[in-house]
Amino acid sequence: MSRGFIREEDQEEIPIVPPRADLPHGVTNYVTQIGLDALLAEKEELMEEIVNVDRTNENESRIAINHNNARLQLLNNRISTAKVIHLADQPQDEVRFGATVTLKIMATNKTQKFQIVGVDEADITKGKVSFVSPIAKILIEKKVGDMAILQLAKEERVFQILYISYI
Known part of the structure; x- marks a missing residue:
């Protein structure tokens, strides 16, 4: 029909x-x-x-x-x-997937904490960012004391890695 x-x-x-x-x-x-x-x-x-x-x-x-x-x-x-990705298998002294990273925002001297997670788990209100996000990408493979620079439209935001954990 x-x-x-x-x-x-x-x-x-x-x-x-x-x-x-x-x-x-x-x-x-x-x-x-x-x-x-x-x-x-x-x-x-x-x-x-x-x-x-x-x-x-x-x-x-x-x-x-x-x-x-x-x-x-x-x-x-x-x-x-x-x-x-099993967190215990990640290099504990380096930022990788699953890491919870404490950062110092150099411009303000404030600290911020993020966990790098999968896209479905990401929720910025819970401090969880996707591994494909710009902030996660600049942090991967960094170690405590390293600086990471996030290029924004009109400025650079500089972070220092203070602490890395896989809890």
Whole structure:
């Protein structure tokens, strides 16, 4: 049957699913164990949502299930490509993936602490930055006492590495 003979209200609404945090094409999906555990917990919650969709209205339930299935597909892709980096295996005297780094901001003499994590785990409000972020990129392979320079649009921000831990 031609699509021209289908009632407008019978047409399936295509769910709009927001993309996950950006992971550049070709970049390995590194995660901490905590990050992988969070992805797996998110998957469990999503599967629970799918099971508990209100089925009173068939059209609305189909749309909700399609939306959650699309989210699940993106999530499963992230889980299947995840490569766990064990923090104990990292060089403890050098900034690498998973490191928690205490920095001194040279311009203000204030300190700031970040952990370098996977893209899905990153949350600046919790002091977690993605390993693909500019700040993480300038810190990788640095040691205590080293300086790192972040080039901003109108200035350079200079940091000194004060402490590195893998907790």
